[in-house]
Amino acid sequence: MTIAGISGVAFTYWFFLMKKEKEVAVSDSVDIIVEGGYNPEVISIPKGKLTKINFKRLDPTDCLGEVVLGDFKIRRELPLNKSVSIEITPQKSGEFVYSCGMNMYHGKIIVK
Amino acid sequence: METKTVSIKGMHCASCVRLIEKAVGKIEGVNSCNVNLATEKATITFDSKSVDDAKISSAVSSVGYEVLKEENQEIEDYEKKTKEKELRDLKTRVIVSLTLGSLILFGSFPGLMEFAPSILKNFVVQLILAIPVQFWAGLPFYRATIPALRHRTANMDTLVALGTTVAFSYSAFVTLFPQVIQGIGVEPLPYFDVATIIIGLILLGRYFEAKAKINTSEAIKRLIGLQAKTARVVREGKEVDIPIEQVVAGDIIRVRPGEKIPVDGVIVEGNSSIDESMVTGESIPVEKSVKDVIVGATINKTGTFLYKATKVGADTMLSQIIKLVAEAQASKAPIQRLADLISSYFVPIVIMLAVATFVIWYIFGPPPAFLFAMLNAIAVLIIACPCAMGLATPTAIMVGTGIGAEHGILIKDAESLEITHKVKTVIFDKTGTLTHGKPQVTDVIPFSVIARSEGGPHSKSGDWQSTTEDRHADARDDVLRLAASIEKGSEHSLAEAIVSEAESKKIKLQPVTKFQAIAGHGVEGKVDSKQVYLGNRRLMEREKVEILNQVQDDIERLESEGKTVMMLATSSRHSKRSEESQLIGLIAVADTVKESAKEGVKALQKMGIEVVMITGDNQRTANAIARQAGIKRVLAEILPDQKEAEVRKIQAEGKKVAMVGDGINDAPALAAADVGIAMGTGTDVAIEAGDITLINKDLKTVAQAIELSKKTMRTIKMNLVWAFGYNIILIPVAMGILYPVFRILLNPIFASAAMALSSISVVSNSLLLKKVKI
Numbered sequence: 001m002t003i004a005g006i007s008g009v010a011f012t013y014w015f016f017l018m019k020k021e022k023e024v025a026v027s028d029s030v031d032i033i034v035e036g037g038y039n040p041e042v043i044s045i046p047k048g049k050l051t052k053i054n055f056k057r058l059d060p061t062d063c064l065g066e067v068v069l070g071d072f073k074i075r076r077e078l079p080l081n082k083s084v085s086i087e088i089t090p091q092k093s094g095e096f097v098y099s100c101g102m103n104m105y106h107g108k109i110i111v112k
Numbered sequence: 113m114e115t116k117t118v119s120i121k122g123m124h125c126a127s128c129v130r131l132i133e134k135a136v137g138k139i140e141g142v143n144s145c146n147v148n149l150a151t152e153k154a155t156i157t158f159d160s161k162s163v164d165d166a167k168i169s170s171a172v173s174s175v176g177y178e179v180l181k182e183e184n185q186e187i188e189d190y191e192k193k194t195k196e197k198e199l200r201d202l203k204t205r206v207i208v209s210l211t212l213g214s215l216i217l218f219g220s221f222p223g224l225m226e227f228a229p230s231i232l233k234n235f236v237v238q239l240i241l242a243i244p245v246q247f248w249a250g251l252p253f254y255r256a257t258i259p260a261l262r263h264r265t266a267n268m269d270t271l272v273a274l275g276t277t278v279a280f281s282y283s284a285f286v287t288l289f290p291q292v293i294q295g296i297g298v299e300p301l302p303y304f305d306v307a308t309i310i311i312g313l314i315l316l317g318r319y320f321e322a323k324a325k326i327n328t329s330e331a332i333k334r335l336i337g338l339q340a341k342t343a344r345v346v347r348e349g350k351e352v353d354i355p356i357e358q359v360v361a362g363d364i365i366r367v368r369p370g371e372k373i374p375v376d377g378v379i380v381e382g383n384s385s386i387d388e389s390m391v392t393g394e395s396i397p398v399e400k401s402v403k404d405v406i407v408g409a410t411i412n413k414t415g416t417f418l419y420k421a422t423k424v425g426a427d428t429m430l431s432q433i434i435k436l437v438a439e440a441q442a443s444k445a446p447i448q449r450l451a452d453l454i455s456s457y458f459v460p461i462v463i464m465l466a467v468a469t470f471v472i473w474y475i476f477g478p479p480p481a482f483l484f485a486m487l488n489a490i491a492v493l494i495i496a497c498p499c500a501m502g503l504a505t506p507t508a509i510m511v512g513t514g515i516g517a518e519h520g521i522l523i524k525d526a527e528s529l530e531i532t533h534k535v536k537t538v539i540f541d542k543t544g545t546l547t548h549g550k551p552q553v554t555d556v557i558p559f560s561v562i563a564r565s566e567g568g569p570h571s572k573s574g575d576w577q578s579t580t581e582d583r584h585a586d587a588r589d590d591v592l593r594l595a596a597s598i599e600k601g602s603e604h605s606l607a608e609a610i611v612s613e614a615e616s617k618k619i620k621l622q623p624v625t626k627f628q629a630i631a632g633h634g635v636e637g638k639v640d641s642k643q644v645y646l647g648n649r650r651l652m653e654r655e656k657v658e659i660l661n662q663v664q665d666d667i668e669r670l671e672s673e674g675k676t677v678m679m680l681a682t683s684s685r686h687s688k689r690s691e692e693s694q695l696i697g698l699i700a701v702a703d704t705v706k707e708s709a710k711e712g713v714k715a716l717q718k719m720g721i722e723v724v725m726i727t728g729d730n731q732r733t734a735n736a737i738a739r740q741a742g743i744k745r746v747l748a749e750i751l752p753d754q755k756e757a758e759v760r761k762i763q764a765e766g767k768k769v770a771m772v773g774d775g776i777n778d779a780p781a782l783a784a785a786d787v788g789i790a791m792g793t794g795t796d797v798a799i800e801a802g803d804i805t806l807i808n809k810d811l812k813t814v815a816q817a818i819e820l821s822k823k824t825m826r827t828i829k830m831n832l833v834w835a836f837g838y839n840i841i842l843i844p845v846a847m848g849i850l851y852p853v854f855r856i857l858l859n860p861i862f863a864s865a866a867m868a869l870s871s872i873s874v875v876s877n878s879l880l881l882k883k884v885k886i
Contacts, residue, residue: 005471009464016460019264036259061256062198062322063267063499068506070444073525079194103455103502104267105260 023110026051034067034078035059038098038107047093047111056083066101069109075101113143114160117153117355119180120172128177135171139163155354199322206315209249212241213308217861220305235287235302242304246280250311266459268498272314274463275493275860279307282486298480303487310494310864317868321499324875327882328507329441331514335434338390338409343374346418363421367412375408375424382417386410391430392808393520429807436522436805440513441506445526447828448505451835455501462496462843469847477848484848487860491846495863496839497870504831507878512824515881520808521817528803532787532821534768538716538814539747539759541773541781542727542734545791546741546811547703549605549774553613554675555700557666558587591697593619595680598637598644601627606676607635609701632728632751634678643683645693649730655693657681666698674736675700676729709741712811717742719815722767726750726758726781755781772814773802789814816886823884831874838870 024030024040029052033039036059045051055067057078068075072088090096090111099106120132129147132154136145141162147154156168169179218224219232231237247254253276256269283302286293290300342353346364356374359365364380367373373386383401388394388410397413400406406419409430425431444452466489473485509526516523523529540546596614599607600621614621624644627637633654634647645655649667652659657679659667670677677700683693706712713723725738726747734748747758755771759781762769771778771785782788782802790802791814806813846863850856 001471001474005467008467008471012460012463012467015264016266016463017457036256036261037263037265039263041263059256059259060198060252061267061269062252062318063256063269068442068444070442070448073439073443075438075442097452099452099502101502101506102499103452103506104459104498105265106456 021108026053028052029054031056031083032107033058034064036061037105041106042108042110044110044112045088045090047090050087050089053086053088053109054083055086057081063102063104064100067098068101068103069096069098071096071098113157113353116158116168117155117358118168118172119153120147121178121180123147123177131175132172132177135175136168139167139171142168155358157353195326199319202315202319202322205249205252206312206319209245209308209312209315212245213305213312216241216308217305220302235283238302238304239284239287242280242283242308245308245311246276249315250276252315253311266463268459268496270459271462271493271496272310274466275490276307276310278486278493279303279310279490279860283307296482298482306487306490306860309861313861313864313868314494317872320872321503321875324872324879325507327879328510328875329514331510331517332434332438332441334514335430335437335517338372338430340372340374340409343421344368344371357425359421359424361421361424364418365421366416366418368416369412369414371412373406373408373410373412373419375421376428377406377408377419377421377423379404379406379417379419382415384415384417385413387413388808391433391520393518393813394808394810433517433522433807436524437513437517440523440525440529441510443509443525443527445505445509445530445828447530447825447832448526451501451504451832454836455498458496458498458501458839462492462498465843465847466490466492473848484857488846488848488857491858491860491863492843494860495842495846495858495867497835497867498839499871500835500838500874501832503871503874503878504835505828507875508824508827508831508881511878511881512820512827515884515886516817516820519813519816519820519886520806520810521813521820522805522807523817524803524805528787529821529824531768532770532804532818533825535721535770535787535818536767537722537724537762538770538772538818539724539726539762539781539785540713540741540743540811541755541771541778542725542729542737543605543703544774545772546709546725546737546743547705549703551606551609551676551701551703553592553609553699554702555670555698556588556591557698557700558584558591559663559696559698587697589617589619591680591699592617593621594639594644594682595646595678595697595699597622597624597639598627598635598646600624601637602629602635604629605703606678606701610678610699631753643693645681645683646678646699648678652679652681652695655681655683657693657695659695663695663698668732670698670700671730671732672736673702674733674740675702676733677701703737705737705740706809706811708809708811712814713742715812715815716818719818721815721818724762726755728752752778753780756784759784770814770818789817819886823881823886827878827881831877834877835870835874838866842866 021042022040023042023044026043026045030043031054034055034057055078057064057080060080065078066075067078074086076084076086078084093111096109096111097106098109132147133145136142136154136156141159143157145154145156172179215232216238219228219238225233253269253273257273260266260270283304286300286302293300340356343356343359344351344353344366345359346366351366359375365374365377379400379402381402385397386400386406387397388407391407391410408428469492470485470489473488474481477484509529512529513523543549592614596611596619599610601624622639624637624639629635630651633651634645636645645651667677677698679695680697680699681693681695716723722745723743724745724747725734725743727734728750729748731748734746738746750758755778759769759771768786770787770789771781772789772791773782774791782790787804788802789804789806791806804817846858848857
């Protein structure tokens with residue numbers, strides 16, 4: 001049982017906390033599917049250039065009904081099965097985490 | 113009658129226009145229908161009692177075209193309908209799960225089951241009752257968990273799905289194969305009540321939370337609702353009602369008593385009293401007449417007037433306010449960072465703790481160890497409430513910024529709101545902030561009569577025979593003429609006072625060449641052949657103008673009365689001006705202190721905040737104004753470009769500083785301060801100039817903004833303490849930490865009730881901010 005328990009803890013750690021983030025380079029626009037999180041979860045966009053991010057929510061979870069890009073002062077409702085476009089022109093480089101309205105699901109925008 | 117504009121799809125020629133106009137015109141109750149081929153829009157005036165959107169749509173489609181809904185409206189309608197549907201759906205799931213769960217609980221909970229009918233005690237019946245709860249009412253938890261696991265993420269739904277699935281699966285197994293459980297020495301008792309009540313209570317919590325959350329964002333909806341729908345525009349000599357979207361800058365609009373002003377503009381005819389409270393928070397109606405600026409969405413009280421639209425659509429003040437509030441509500445407060453960090457690891461850590469709890473109880477727990485292990489692991493999964501942490505800061509920020517907007521306090525972002533509560537010193541700029549910013553000429557003192565031969569517009573033969581009094585009056589006018597002529601090109605508020613005084617006396621101004629404004633000193637320019645200087649003592653010193661003792665006495669007297677004294681000097685030979693300049697007069701200008709200044713300053717001092725006044729005026733004038741406002745610390749004779757350095761000096765004393773200014777002339781000082789507060793005079797405020805923008809003249813609003821920040825931060829801190837404290841205390845309790853000493857264990861049903869209450873309490877606490885008086 002002890003071994004099973006240790007294995008369970010180790011598996012949980014590996015499964016949730018050691019996943020590798022796949023970064024998708026975006027030049028003009030990107031479609032992000034909102035279903036159990038954000039897919040692609042990590043996008044990189046150029047600094048100082050307008051980028052269009054189209055969120056499409058397929059997941060009925062209430063939590064994902066809103067997306068918050070706090071660093072860009074954007075909070076937007078994501079109606080189910082509708083595409084919602086958000087345009088940003090980042091002026092600073094860096095990593096900016098965005099989340100659902102309840103801060104449970106996270107995505108990342110890397111500005112280069 | 114209502115007027116509405118709709119977009120029409122499928123038009124390609126003028127006959128299409130006629131067809132649609134005819135079809136819509138036939139509807140009973142439609143007064144007029146004008147179709148524009150170029151814009152592909154139809155403007156319909158109709159009686160809303162007998163005509164609705166459906167009738168119009170069907171008339172248009174009957175002739176082969178389609179009415180398109182505006183995209184935004186369509187999304188809004190869709191969102192509204194979806195939310196209503198979701199809430200209805202949630203309510204049904206709550207009712208079903210709690211009803212079925214209660215029946216199961218009645219038949220299985222010790223103390224209750226003795227009174228229950230035997231059918232409810234039957235495990236198979238309990239299984240049948242539990243299935244719809246687990247797999248229909250609980251479906252949203254699975255729907256959220258499965259795609260999340262695919263992305264290797266987890267959230268609260270994952271915890272609920274895991275916990276209830278374990279309880280349900282074990283119970284189903286016990287019901288179907290009791291002998292297997294008996295075989296390992298455990299009494300075959302199912303826990304369907306645990307699975308079903310947990311689902312019911314968590315869904316109930318979610319239902320109340322969803323309803324409460326709608327109220328956190330109502331400020332934006334209220335602001336959007338302020339917008340007028342139509343405008344009565346004068347076109348081709350006729351007044352027509354058109355939708356607000358069709359108003360263009362330059363349109364002349366008629367506003368009648370009781371009507372809402374459609375867009376921003378300037379009155380061109382008539383006057384009225386206007387209630388601006390909905391936009392500026394100022395309760396007293398403001399009198400407006402020709403040339404006065406008016407704001408869209410405010411209400412015309414008494415008169416009828418015509419005004420010229422200057423800002424429409426997204427440029428109106430209301431649109432800018434809505435944008436600013438929406439941005440502030442979406443921004444992130446620095447205090448939230450810790451919650452962000454923790455919440456990203458929280459759910460996996462809880463799952464690991466649940467696994468550890470199971471193992472520890474299984475190995476070290478009393479018999480039946482398996483049951484203790486399972487129930488305690490479920491309790492850990494269920495009690496954990498990451499939502500409360502996620503909601504603690506944003507809900508309070510949303511409510512706080514919304515309340516601010518209602519009081520005419522626009523907060524740029526959550527960070528500004530957070531810093532404001534730490535402010536220990538408030539610096540007020542004098543002109544236009546503490547004072548009305550509309551100075552008036554109070555004294556004109558000439559020292560020598562200006563020679564008529566030099567071409568003054570008042571020159572006329574025989575002046576020298578005038579009486580002494582006349583000559584003195586003429587001399588005063590001459591001082592004013594020269595001063596106003598040179599100030600005509602200046603944008604300073606004192607210049608405006610001098611020019612308008614000259615205009616009111618119908619004094620004809622002279623042409624000026626080589627005009628130059630010297631920052632912090634005054635102005636100079638050439639009038640006729642003379643070089644003229646108008647400014648403060650510094651300018652006179654620069655020009656080596658001699659100031660006699662008697663003049664000095666006059667200056668001191670005027671300054672001690674709170675007046676700003678400007679000195680007028682001339683030089684006939686520009687090339688050697690410093691040798692030739694002489695003082696020919698004084699002009700005293702006084703700006704009155706705002707009625708709310710004393711109270712506003714007192715309110716800040718009562719909060720233990722030091723109040724400072726900063727001004728370019730000399731010390732005597734500044735002291736007189738400060739005295740009237742009740743300010744003790746005065747920074748006088750500060751040039752505009754030195755204000756920023758003064759702000760930094762006070763910051764170096766270790767204080768958080770708020771600088772209050774008009775946001776136009778003192779932008780660097782506002783930017784240097786920890787909190788820049790831009791204060792408008794009603795309608796001409798430069799929104800976004802500061803971290804906080806106050807859109808009314810009332811100086812008490814500064815203290816209100818700080819109070820709002822304090823109250824919001826207190827709510828955020830309470831929410832965070834509650835959200836963190838709840839998890840930090842109750843997760844170990846659910847793990848069974850109290851069992852060895854007190855024999856206390858947490859029933860998973862109580863865990864789910866606590867969890868449901870946890871996020872509701874955070875949202876409700878944020879909503880309590882609405883009750884707070886600022």
